[in-house]
Amino acid sequence: MSIDIIEGSLDGTGLQIGIVMSRFNAWAGEGLLEACKAELLKLGVREEDISLMTVPGALEIPFALQRLASTDNYDALIAIGTVIRGETYHFELVSNESAAGIMQVSLDFDIPVANAVLTVETEEQARTRLVEKGTDAARVAVEMGNISNEFDYDFEEEEEF
Numbered sequence: 001m002s003i004d005i006i007e008g009s010l011d012g013t014g015l016q017i018g019i020v021m022s023r024f025n026a027w028a029g030e031g032l033l034e035a036c037k038a039e040l041l042k043l044g045v046r047e048e049d050i051s052l053m054t055v056p057g058a059l060e061i062p063f064a065l066q067r068l069a070s071t072d073n074y075d076a077l078i079a080i081g082t083v084i085r086g087e088t089y090h091f092e093l094v095s096n097e098s099a100a101g102i103m104q105v106s107l108d109f110d111i112p113v114a115n116a117v118l119t120v121e122t123e124e125q126a127r128t129r130l131v132e133k134g135t136d137a138a139r140v141a142v143e144m145g146n147i148s149n150e151f152d153y154d155f156e157e158e159e160e161f
Contacts, residue, residue, distance in 0.1 A: 006150065008143035012045035015075040015145050018068040019050065022081030022117070024057040028126045032080045032116055035134025043142045058083050058094050058117055062101025069109035076145035077105075078137050081117040082126050095119040112144030 017040060021029045033052070040050060051074075055064045058081040065077050079102045085091040098117055106113040116137035120126045 006147065008145075008147035008150075010043055010139060010142055011146070012040060012043035012142040014049075015045050015142060016049050016073055017045055017051070017076055017078065017141055017145070018065075018074040019052045019078045019080060020061050020064040020068065021052060021054050022056070022058050022061055023054050025082040025084060025126070028082035028118065028123075028130060029054075029080055031127075031130035032082070032118070032134040032137070035131040036078060036080065036116065036138045039135045039138035040142070043138065045138075045142065057081070058098040059101075061098055061117065062105050065102060065105040065113060066109070069105055069111045069113075074111065075149060076112040076114065076141035078114045078141050079117050080134070080137070083117065083119045084123060084126060085121045091119075110148075112141060112148055114138075114140035114144070 019036065021033055023029065037050065041047060053064050053068065055061055061079045061081060065079060068074055068077055083091060083094050099115060102113055102115050114137040116133050118126050118129055118133055
């Protein structure tokens with residue numbers, strides 16, 4: 001007996017990708033976006049098949065993702081932002097709640113969401129991670145978008161007997 005292996009392709013041809021980017025720590029968001037967009041294009045996603053929505057901060061990302069997901073126009077979504085630790089508990093709140101909201105959108109709307117919201121201690125840490133995290137987010141979105149498209153399954157139909 002052999003195992004049926006399901007793998008996602010890194011061929012982005014024909015995929016529609018939605019990106020939500022936080023404007024807080026804009027320099028970091030722009031760096032993440034630049035790396036992400038470059039990788040998406042390298043993987044075959046056409047520029048006209050990429051949509052970008054900007055929001056004030058990381059806590060607003062899940063709501064914007066939810067709006068994009070509700071359109072059924074996208075094969076995958078990407079969340080981009082940077083949260084840098086300050087001197088208060090606010091860092092933990094923003095980091096945890098934005099990550100939970102991003103995951104909730106993915107599961108509630110049955111759409112892959114690549115989480116490229118950096119949570120770092122310092123600006124220096126953010127700067128060293130921008131290209132890698134942006135590139136990884138693009139690869140995750142394309143691979144998971146392709147995996148999702150392999151399954152033509154309507155969860156709502158299952159509930160109807």
